[in-house]
Amino acid sequence: MTLARICVVGAGTIGSLCAGHLARVADVSILVRRPEQARALNGAGLRISGKSDFTVRVHATTDPATLPEFDLAIVATKAPHVATAVSSLTGHSPDATVMSIQNGLGVEEVIRRHGPWRLISAVTFMSGTRRDDRHVEYELDTATWMGPYAGTSTPLPDVEDVGRLFQEAGLRVEVLADLRPAQWSKLIFNSAVNGVAAVTDLPHVALFARRDRESDLGHLVHDLMEEGLQVAAAQGLTLWEDPWKMNVEAVSRGSTLAEDYAHVPSMLADVRAGRRTEADFIQGSLVREAALAGVAVPLTTALYRLVKARDRSFDD
Incomplete structure (x- = not known):
């Protein structure tokens, strides 16, 4: 499969990390929301620091009509913005492959409604920090898992390409014939870690894995x-990785709030x-899948409601 022309939709942390690295081996265009970000990227290029250190030239635009044809589009916006972002690609490059790289479940079905593209699902543990509109610091160079979207005819060799x-x-990268066990590993990890961080205002530190005292957050x-594992088991899934082990390994980089990680x-x-x-795509999807499987998830449901309360407070 030819992969000379890449379109990255969204230039947040993950989109920028993908675009920056891929621009070293392919022609990369980036579709962004804000004109000032497009100007910054077009003017001085996209800078990646940290685990990698380089600056590359990219073509950034806010106007989908100015996008060149592409062989691969990577949709890297946050899940709530996928429908709007992908609708802007409708009519573009019908023979292309589109890869979604979001948290949670359900994004691929949103993409399928907007075009006939071959579809790849991906989840990533890369992470970084946006320093400004054209600079991302690359912090964790962990793997991206990808595979054909379940229920589609996307050939595995295309994913391997x-x-x-x-x-x-x-x-x-790890390429998997069935991505669902990996998606669920990250879903369960993300639902707990992201949700607890959001309601406690704590970064992901060693407190998240500590269980020495009865009062410990771990x-x-x-x-x-464990609730997430019960839902996955009810669906007959054997997870790719243990979410608790992922949590422990992640926070092993530091043991106090003051240390590096x-x-x-x-x-x-x-x-x-x-x-x-x-x-709605992380805790909410887990709550909905639990209901379909007949599994009670009271803690996850409570966490979902707490995070949604924070969401709604921003509308007031």
């Missing part, structure tokens, strides 16, 4: 993840900025 492109660009995080999860970043979160 995309995986090789990512690897050539310097990004870590008990709640663990119990939330203090990642601000996206949901906490949204709350701090007064933006609506992805709760």
Whole structure:
């Protein structure tokens, strides 16, 4: 599969990390919302620092009509904005492949309503911090998992081609024939970690894995993840990775609030900025799947309602 022309939709942290690395091996266009960001990217290029350190030239635009044809589009907006973002691609490059790279469940069906593209699902544990409109600091160079979207005819070799492109660009990738076990691993991890961070105003630190005392936060995080495991088991899924182990390994980079690892999860970043979160696609999707499976998830339901209360407070 030819992958010479890439379109990245959304230039937040993940979109910028993908666009920046891929621009080293392909022609990359970026569709952004704000004219000032497009001007910054077109003027001085996209800078990646941290785990990588380089600046690349990209073509950024706010006008979908000016996008060149593409072989691969990577939709990297947050889940609530996918419908608007993908509608702007309707009519573009019908023979292309589109890869969604969001948190939660359900985004792929939104994309399918807007075009006949081959569809790849992806989840990523890359993370970083946006320093300004054209600069992202790359903090965690962990893998992106990708596979054909379930129920579509996307050939696995096409996904393998995309995986090789990512690897050539310097990004870590695992290609899976069935992505659902990996999606659910991250869903359960994200639902607990992002949600708890959003309602406690705590970054993801060692407190999230500590269970020495009865009052330790790790008990709640663990119990939330156990609820998610019960829902996955009811659907017959064997997870790709253990969410609790993922949590412990992530926070092992630091053991106190003052030490190096203090990642601000996206949901906490949204709350701090007064933006609506992805709760409907993360905790909400887990609550809905639990209801379909007949599994009680009282802690996850409570967490979902707490995060949604924060969301609604931004509308007042």
